[in-house]
Amino acid sequence: MKVIILAGGSGTRLWPLSRDRYPKQFIKLQGDQPSLFQETFARSLLIADIDDIYVVTNEKYKFLVMGAVEEMGYDYKESNILSEPEAKNTLPAIYAGVYEVSKKNSDSVVVFPSDHKILKSIDFAEVIRSSEKLTKENIITFGIQPDGPNTGYGYISPGKENLNGFMVEEFKEKPDYDTAVSYIQKGYFWNSGIFMFNSDFFIKEVKTHAEEIHNAFDSSEGIEEAFSKIKEKISIDYGIMEKSENVAVVPVDIGWNDLGSFDAFYDVFEKDENKNIVDSSNIVFDSKNNYIHSESGKLVAAVGVEDLIVVDNRDALLICKKDQSQKVKDVVETLKSKNDLRTAYHVQDYRPWGHYKVLEEEKDSFKIKRIKINQGKKISYQLHHHRSEHWIVVKGMAKVTIEGSESFVSAGESIFIKTGQKHRLENPGKTPLEIIEVQMGEYLEEDDIVRFDQ
Missing domain, CATH: 2.60.120.10 (Jelly Rolls)
Structure with a gap:
C-alpha cells in the first residue's frame, strides 16, 4: 500500500497563527506536541513503509517537510517529496503522486490531507486495510457521521450498499443551516477529503474525466513540465468524484476534524472547567467558551468575556466571535489586496x-x-x-x-x-x-x- 500526503495548503482561516510561509500543517498548535503534518506522517506509517509514503507540497515547504520528518527521527528520501511549481488544486497534486507510484507497480493508494486532526488513527488504519477490496472497481472517499448541522463541510448522499461502504449517489456543496439539517435527517455524511483507490484504476478515471491532466503527465519529463501544460486549477471533487460512476463512501468514526476554522479548532482541543482554551501563561477571570492564544512572552488577561477567539501575535491581533471565525479568510483577502506581507510572514520565519x-x-x-x-x-x-x-x-x-x-x-x-x-x-x-x-x-x-x- 502507498500513501500520498498533500501538504501544500496555506490555511488562511487560521490566520494569524497560520501564514503562507508557515501554514497550519507545520505549526505545533499545542506546545511541544507534534504538528498536524507529523501526526499525518505517523498515521501513514501505520499502513505503509516509509519508502512508500509520498509528500506533494509547494517548493517553498519542501524543507519544512524534511525538517518535520527529521525531527521525528526518521531517515526519509528527498526524492519522495514532489514539489508543485505552482498550486493547481488537489487533482493535479494527487495525480502527480499517483503517476510517481505507477512507475513502480499498481497498488492501493491512500490520500491524506496533512492538516486534518484524527484522534483514532489506529482504528482508521484498520478500516483502511479492510476497505482495500472496494478499491478494485471504485474510488473511495471516507464519510464522517455528522454531529451537528455544520455549514462548513461538503456532504455525501449514500446509495446502494457495497461491501463495507455505500455507492455515492451525490455530492453536495457546503449548505446553509436549514439545508444542513435536512441532510443530517436524510443520513448524509460529511466529506472528509480522504481518498483511497487502486493506482491503475485512478489513472483510467482521470483519463476519462480529466484528460488534460492525464495527457500533461504522459507527455512530460517531470512534474514541472506537466504542471505547465495544465491550464486550469481543478479539485479532485469537481474533476473526478462528481463525474465518475464508480465512487463509494466508507463511513468512519475516527475523531476527525479538518481544523478549517477557529470554531473547528475549538471543538478539538482540551478545555478548562469554564470551557476556555487558554495558554497557561495567560489570565482569565469570569470568562467562558473562549479560545485565547498568545505567543511566548506575551500576556493576555481576559475578564468577563464569552465566545471569543483571541489570537495575539507580535505583529497581528485577531479578535472575533466564535461563530464568525469562517470570515477570517476575508481579513486575509483584504490584507492581500493591500500587498500586506503579514499574510505571508510571521515575525519568525523558517528557512532550510x-x-x-x-x-x-x-x-x-x-x-x-x-x-x-x-x-x-x-x-x-x-x-x-x-x-x-x-x-x-x-x-x-x-x-x-x-x-x-x-x-x-x-x-x-x-x-x-x-x-x-x-x-x-x-x-x-x-x-x-x-x-x-x-x-x-x-x-x-x-x-x-x-x-x-x-
Whole structure:
C-alpha cells in the first residue's frame, strides 16, 4: 500500500497563527506536541513503509517537510517529496503522486490531507486495510457521521450498499443551516477529503474525466513540465468524484476534524472547567467558551468575556466571535489586496537552515533579528549592496567566511560585515547556533541579497 500526503495548503482561516510561509500543517498548535503534518506522517506509517509514503507540497515547504520528518527521527528520501511549481488544486497534486507510484507497480493508494486532526488513527488504519477490496472497481472517499448541522463541510448522499461502504449517489456543496439539517435527517455524511483507490484504476478515471491532466503527465519529463501544460486549477471533487460512476463512501468514526476554522479548532482541543482554551501563561477571570492564544512572552488577561477567539501575535491581533471565525479568510483577502506581507510572514520565519525572528525594525534604517542555525547547516554565500550586518554570537560557535577568509566566532564575540562583502554564516557544531544580527542600511528587504550558491 502507498500513501500520498498533500501538504501544500496555506490555511488562511487560521490566520494569524497560520501564514503562507508557515501554514497550519507545520505549526505545533499545542506546545511541544507534534504538528498536524507529523501526526499525518505517523498515521501513514501505520499502513505503509516509509519508502512508500509520498509528500506533494509547494517548493517553498519542501524543507519544512524534511525538517518535520527529521525531527521525528526518521531517515526519509528527498526524492519522495514532489514539489508543485505552482498550486493547481488537489487533482493535479494527487495525480502527480499517483503517476510517481505507477512507475513502480499498481497498488492501493491512500490520500491524506496533512492538516486534518484524527484522534483514532489506529482504528482508521484498520478500516483502511479492510476497505482495500472496494478499491478494485471504485474510488473511495471516507464519510464522517455528522454531529451537528455544520455549514462548513461538503456532504455525501449514500446509495446502494457495497461491501463495507455505500455507492455515492451525490455530492453536495457546503449548505446553509436549514439545508444542513435536512441532510443530517436524510443520513448524509460529511466529506472528509480522504481518498483511497487502486493506482491503475485512478489513472483510467482521470483519463476519462480529466484528460488534460492525464495527457500533461504522459507527455512530460517531470512534474514541472506537466504542471505547465495544465491550464486550469481543478479539485479532485469537481474533476473526478462528481463525474465518475464508480465512487463509494466508507463511513468512519475516527475523531476527525479538518481544523478549517477557529470554531473547528475549538471543538478539538482540551478545555478548562469554564470551557476556555487558554495558554497557561495567560489570565482569565469570569470568562467562558473562549479560545485565547498568545505567543511566548506575551500576556493576555481576559475578564468577563464569552465566545471569543483571541489570537495575539507580535505583529497581528485577531479578535472575533466564535461563530464568525469562517470570515477570517476575508481579513486575509483584504490584507492581500493591500500587498500586506503579514499574510505571508510571521515575525519568525523558517528557512532550510533554521529560523529567524525579527526583534525590532525601523524602515530604511535598521533591523534586529535573532537567528538560529541548526547543527551542520549554513546560509548561502551572499552579499548585500545596501546594508551592513553586525553579528553577535549568543550560543554555540559560528564559522564565518568573509571574501573567502574563514574565522570562528564564539559566544560573547562579534564580527562585522561591510556593505558589498561576500559572506557566509554556518554552524559547524553539534548544537544549535544562535546569533543576534543588526542590519544597518537604507534597503533591508530580500531583494537586496545576491546569492553565489544555494
